[in-house]
Amino acid sequence: xxxxxxxxxxxxxxxxxxxxxxxxxxxxxxxxxxxxxxxxxxxxxxxxxxxxxxxxxxxxxxxxxxxxxxxxxxxxxxxxxxxxxxxxxxxxxxxxxxxxxxxxxxxxxxxxxxxxxxxxxxxxxxxxxxxxxxxxxxxxxxxxxxxxxxxxxxxxxxxxxxxxxxxxxxxxxxxxxxxxxxxxxxxxxxxxxxxxxxxxxxxxxxxxxxxxxxxxxxxxxxxxxxxxxxxxxxxxxxxxxxxxxxxxxxxxxxxxxxxxxxxxxxxxxxxxxxxxxxxxxxxxxxxxxxxxxxxxxxxxxxxxxxxxxxxxxxxxxxxxxxxxxxxxxxxxxxxxxxxxxxxxxxxxxxxxxxxxxxxxxxxxxxxxxxxxxxxxxxxxxxxx
Ligand SMILES: Cc1cc2nc3c(=O)[nH]c(=O)nc-3n(C[C@H](O)[C@H](O)[C@H](O)COP(=O)(O)OP(=O)(O)OC[C@H]3O[C@@H](n4cnc5c(N)ncnc54)[C@H](O)[C@@H]3O)c2cc1C
Numbered sequence: 001x002x003x004x005x006x007x008x009x010x011x012x013x014x015x016x017x018x019x020x021x022x023x024x025x026x027x028x029x030x031x032x033x034x035x036x037x038x039x040x041x042x043x044x045x046x047x048x049x050x051x052x053x054x055x056x057x058x059x060x061x062x063x064x065x066x067x068x069x070x071x072x073x074x075x076x077x078x079x080x081x082x083x084x085x086x087x088x089x090x091x092x093x094x095x096x097x098x099x100x101x102x103x104x105x106x107x108x109x110x111x112x113x114x115x116x117x118x119x120x121x122x123x124x125x126x127x128x129x130x131x132x133x134x135x136x137x138x139x140x141x142x143x144x145x146x147x148x149x150x151x152x153x154x155x156x157x158x159x160x161x162x163x164x165x166x167x168x169x170x171x172x173x174x175x176x177x178x179x180x181x182x183x184x185x186x187x188x189x190x191x192x193x194x195x196x197x198x199x200x201x202x203x204x205x206x207x208x209x210x211x212x213x214x215x216x217x218x219x220x221x222x223x224x225x226x227x228x229x230x231x232x233x234x235x236x237x238x239x240x241x242x243x244x245x246x247x248x249x250x251x252x253x254x255x256x257x258x259x260x261x262x263x264x265x266x267x268x269x270x271x272x273x274x275x276x277x278x279x280x281x282x283x284x285x286x287x288x289x290x291x292x293x294x295x296x297x298x299x300x301x302x303x304x305x306x307x308x309x310x311x312x313x314x315x316x317x318x319x320x321x322x323x324x325x326x327x328x329x330x331x332x333x334x335x336x337x338x339x340x341x342x343x344x345x346x347x348x349x350x351x352x353x354x355x356x357x358x359x360x361x362x363x364x365x366x367x368x369x370x371x372x373x374x375x376x377x378x379x380x381x382x383x384x
Pocket of ligand 1 (some may be wrong): 088123124125126128130131132133155156157158159204205254359362363364365366367368369372
């Protein structure tokens with residue numbers, strides 16, 4: 001086993017670290033406090049080559065390895081998970097879905113602007129009454145001439161209010177359960193589509209754009225179908241599997257940022273005549289955070305390396321997401337305590353990191369769901 005990172009992958013990490021330091025870090029606190037989605041960043045991500053990082057070069061991408069992609073998401077996640085989340089949704093959930101399941105025309109029409117950041121894309125699966133239970137979705141695609149009319153409601157859709165195109169999952173026949181689900185590319189300004197911000201204010205990812213989408217007879221044609229009629233469940237699950245690696249890597253970034261902040265504070269803050277880092281109780285916290293960070297990163301890198309090698313990786317990706325997001329929540333929580341009152345203010349990013357990490361335990365399959373995936377893989381089919 002070779003633990004060295006290739007020069008190409010390191011260059012990708014360096015690129016993303018510089019991007020995050022220049023375009024994200026100076027504004028992350030303000031965007032979070034104001035709940036502001038700053039669309040100008042999309043083009044900056046495109047110009048830097050980050051949005052299309054995971055895509056092949058013939059569609060404007062950079063053909064990064066999965067290891068490089070994971071390092072990129074760690075760098076963005078260490079600074080701002082609203083924007084790491086944007087890259088995951090646009091680049092992986094939609095971009096890789098279209099690469100895997102789109103036809104030649106869809107790939108040609110959509111992937112170059114997606115990679116360049118000249119268009120914004122969203123992935124709309126979740127509904128008020130169908131979250132984890134995807135097969136229960138009730139958004140209908142009713143036949144209309146050579147196409148369909150979509151009616152129903154989606155919520156919590158990242159980029160939903162800003163997207164030029166939305167990959168929408170609807171059923172052509174609810175009785176068919178998951179075999180009726182079909183993916184459609186819908187224009188953000190399509191007649192019959194109403195987009196509203198989510199009610200309330202989100203706990204985290206406040207620099208993102210989350211929307212409720214109401215479809216009232218939105219017309220789509222045969223050329224808008226992604227992956228075939230009745231094949232949308234596979235398309236949707238494929239998108240989530242691509243995205244999970246980015247979420248897990250982003251959670252590694254959170255742990256790294258928290259550990260850096262905690263160590264710096266433990267070295268500089270003095271109480272009872274000594275550095276607080278010289279108290280064994282503080283040392284335990286730092287050592288545990290370090291061990292969890294290392295374990296999370298190794299899990300992410302193993303999952304990424306399996307993907308690069310074209311080997312089965314579902315259990316490994318779920319293990320990485322489960323472990324890394326749970327550890328990110330603990331790391332941010334411990335950092336706030338370790339910083340004392342200084343951790344209990346937005347001047348420290350730890351509070352934002354904690355709120356973002358909670359979201360990362362929820363989307364692209366909750367921590368409960370990752371455990372289900374892992375356990376089902378361990379147990380296999382009941383042969384009895
Ligand atoms: C910040 C953020 C961004 C999001 N972005 C998007 C997006 O871009 N597109 C999109 O389509 N969706 C998006 N979502 C929605 C997200 O995917 C769902 O919230 C998630 O799938 C869970 O669905 P739910 O919230 O309806 O919870 P539910 O499915 O109702 O689950 C409630 C609880 O029950 C548990 N549970 C459910 N079923 C089981 C089971 N079989 N076994 C054990 N426990 C179970 C869950 O783990 C959870 O704890 C986003 C959510 C957030 C928070």
